[in-house]
Amino acid sequence: MLPEQLERLIQSAERGDAASREELFAVLYRELHRIAQRELRRNAFLTMSPTTLLHETYLNLSGRPGNVFPDRARFLAYAARAMRGLLIDYVRARRAQKRGGAFEITSLPTELPAAAAAEGEIEGIAEALEALGAVDPRLAQLVDLKFFCGFSFAEIAQLQGVSERTAQRDWDKARILLRRHIGGHDAPPAEDVDR
Amino acid sequence: MTRPNSNRWAEVSPYLDQALELDPPEREPWLAALGSARPLLAAELRELLALHAANRASGFLERSPLRNEESLAGQQIGQYAIERLLGRGGMGSVWLARRSDGKFEGSVAIKLLDRRGLGRDAAEQIRHEASLLARLSHPHIARLFDAGVRDNGQPYLILEYVAGERIDRYCTVCQLPLGCGCFSGCLTPSRRRTHSSSCTVT
Numbered sequence: 001m002l003p004e005q006l007e008r009l010i011q012s013a014e015r016g017d018a019a020s021r022e023e024l025f026a027v028l029y030r031e032l033h034r035i036a037q038r039e040l041r042r043n044a045f046l047t048m049s050p051t052t053l054l055h056e057t058y059l060n061l062s063g064r065p066g067n068v069f070p071d072r073a074r075f076l077a078y079a080a081r082a083m084r085g086l087l088i089d090y091v092r093a094r095r096a097q098k099r100g101g102a103f104e105i106t107s108l109p110t111e112l113p114a115a116a117a118a119e120g121e122i123e124g125i126a127e128a129l130e131a132l133g134a135v136d137p138r139l140a141q142l143v144d145l146k147f148f149c150g151f152s153f154a155e156i157a158q159l160q161g162v163s164e165r166t167a168q169r170d171w172d173k174a175r176i177l178l179r180r181h182i183g184g185h186d187a188p189p190a191e192d193v194d195r
Numbered sequence: 196m197t198r199p200n201s202n203r204w205a206e207v208s209p210y211l212d213q214a215l216e217l218d219p220p221e222r223e224p225w226l227a228a229l230g231s232a233r234p235l236l237a238a239e240l241r242e243l244l245a246l247h248a249a250n251r252a253s254g255f256l257e258r259s260p261l262r263n264e265e266s267l268a269g270q271q272i273g274q275y276a277i278e279r280l281l282g283r284g285g286m287g288s289v290w291l292a293r294r295s296d297g298k299f300e301g302s303v304a305i306k307l308l309d310r311r312g313l314g315r316d317a318a319e320q321i322r323h324e325a326s327l328l329a330r331l332s333h334p335h336i337a338r339l340f341d342a343g344v345r346d347n348g349q350p351y352l353i354l355e356y357v358a359g360e361r362i363d364r365y366c367t368v369c370q371l372p373l374g375c376g377c378f379s380g381c382l383t384p385s386r387r388r389t390h391s392s393s394c395t396v397t
Contacts, residue, residue, distance in 0.1 A: 135201040169212060175256055178256070179255060194232075194233050
């Protein structure tokens, strides 16, 4: 994608155009994936953390003419979700491989998403996060930054322009909503409110 | 979580903030007071706080889905307990560790090698590597104590721990060439002479 096209895409995404936002996520996804593959060929991906991958991707994009993202925080606001998508797809692909899928994905860094969280759990989290994004996008972004990108509360607080304490409390709130969704106990109907 | 519920959440969220800011023993009186005017809201908050307690108890999402090498701290490799990450490089990562059976005092450096590129015979290769290294004895080469393969197939070397500067910082300070790819020779004055005559700086 040409820098001018990307710049236009970012601008319309920033204005709140939903289609442009989706397109921008897709562009960033491809970019993250491309750089992950490049590192994989260099045999270095295993030692590359998601934060490093995001950093490399940002440098790569901002090094192009036009300097398309206003700053790193704006970049991460989009890229964190793309990172989530990338990692979840890796987990899914690996599960497919384990089940003896007929196709073989040889170039995946299959070591990357580890067994820390059960793989099935990740799938549930992926779905719950989509739902959380519709209810409270900022909380969903926090989960992307913390859980999928490995940022600390101090970094997240700075990125989201909140205090560290708020970031920690938001993390608690996000996990509460995710667990409620996974447990199938979503919020009571909206009309069920005492007045 | 459908659309209408985001309105509901916008209403509940500030109350949940308040509840989470309270010390747990203060929450019930606060909820009771709130419940006299807003029983449904108080009931929902109780439910959310119960989920919060369950999250904390189970450590929900506390561990990243990524192969998080920080998590190696506290783990055991052979007779050694890993303390912290010393550094990371193209070949793998190096960890500071301590013998945990009390037989040997002092620290060691454990070098964990990436499996990629080593192929299936990682164990064979690491044994070969270790047997070569074990024959090297020089004051400027860290001594090899042991080598092996972890349960997950990842090979490791257990080396003498030598405290010092990071190599890139050291090279900057001493104005040594970083790009020569032959750091070990750069580090001691005695070898720097031989090194500079044979090494092409890239």
